[in-house]
Amino acid sequence: MTEAMDAEFDTVAEWTAQVAADLGPEYHIPAGCRGSGSPAALDWLIDQLALTSDDSLLDCGAGVGGPAAYAAQAVSLEPVLVEPEAGACRAARTLFGFPVVQAVGSALPLADACVDAAWSLGVLCTTPHQVELLAEMRRTARPPGRIALLAFVAREPLLTKQPEGNHFPTRAELAGLIGDAGLQIQKWRSTADLPGIPKDWTERVDAVTDALSDRHGTSRAWQLAERQSGRIADLLAEGALTGEMLVLGHA
Numbered sequence: 001m002t003e004a005m006d007a008e009f010d011t012v013a014e015w016t017a018q019v020a021a022d023l024g025p026e027y028h029i030p031a032g033c034r035g036s037g038s039p040a041a042l043d044w045l046i047d048q049l050a051l052t053s054d055d056s057l058l059d060c061g062a063g064v065g066g067p068a069a070y071a072a073q074a075v076s077l078e079p080v081l082v083e084p085e086a087g088a089c090r091a092a093r094t095l096f097g098f099p100v101v102q103a104v105g106s107a108l109p110l111a112d113a114c115v116d117a118a119w120s121l122g123v124l125c126t127t128p129h130q131v132e133l134l135a136e137m138r139r140t141a142r143p144p145g146r147i148a149l150l151a152f153v154a155r156e157p158l159l160t161k162q163p164e165g166n167h168f169p170t171r172a173e174l175a176g177l178i179g180d181a182g183l184q185i186q187k188w189r190s191t192a193d194l195p196g197i198p199k200d201w202t203e204r205v206d207a208v209t210d211a212l213s214d215r216h217g218t219s220r221a222w223q224l225a226e227r228q229s230g231r232i233a234d235l236l237a238e239g240a241l242t243g244e245m246l247v248l249g250h251a
């Protein structure tokens with residue numbers, strides 16, 4: 001990982017959990033989802049994977065754990081979190097008390113076919129080992145393989161425009177990676193088609209961001225993390241990147 005990614009996914013992840021813990025329980029899930037997921041995206045993914053309380057769900061690259069907590073709250077399932085950054089592992093554990101394994105998605109320390117479903121949200125573009133990560137999700141999710149992705153996709157190859165450490169596939173490249181991992185695409189929906197984010201959710205995320213900025217605004221880690229996430233937000237705003245949700249199964 002680059003220094004900016006470490007700042008965002010390790011240091012700021014842990015600070016986020018501290019801020020959310022201080023603000024109160026209603027801030028925990030929105031704070032834990034600052035990394036990507038909106039309620040409408042998570043609702044769609046939960047629905048498409050037909051998740052129920054009988055299912056185990058692997059969250060690969062779980063970050064602060066907000067999406068897993070959202071699913072746990074929505075359908076009372078038990079998530080298993082995998083996340084390489086120690087600060088994020090501690091954050092998810094502190095805020096939500098879930099089991100968290102510190103590992104990369106391309107070498108999951110999990111048995112074959114040990115979970116009912118798996119998702120990976122906003123993670124693929126942060127690693128060069130994309131086909132390996134997808135193949136590991138295929139290996140660990142029981143057939144028929146209820147697997148979902150939230151992926152940021154480049155309209156055309158971004159070459160030097162992408163922030164250091166990111167690897168945004170084009171739509172065609174993403175489809176190729178999925179096929180190479182032995183998976184097939186069952187549903188594909190853009191996040192642009194989703195309903196808006198509820199006002200109270202946005203207000204809570206903003207309150208967390210303001211508190212982080214007040215406490216840590218002068219630190220190098222905060223400034224690096226903000227620059228990194230700001231560059232991705234700019235690419236999304238100008239349409240060079242789009243958010244895509246995919247439901248996959250074993251090919």
Ligand SMILES: C[S@@+](CC[C@H](N)C(=O)[O-])C[C@H]1O[C@@H](n2cnc3c(N)ncnc32)[C@H](O)[C@@H]1O
Pocket residue numbers: 009032033034035036037060061062063064065066067082083084085088103104105106120121122123126127129133
């Ligand atoms: C944009 S954040 C998304 C976090 C979380 N999935 C969410 O939606 O809130 C990307 C996460 O991927 C993790 N990550 C980076 N490389 C990874 C890898 N090779 N395997 C698994 N996770 C990885 C980062 O540490 C970070 O927590």
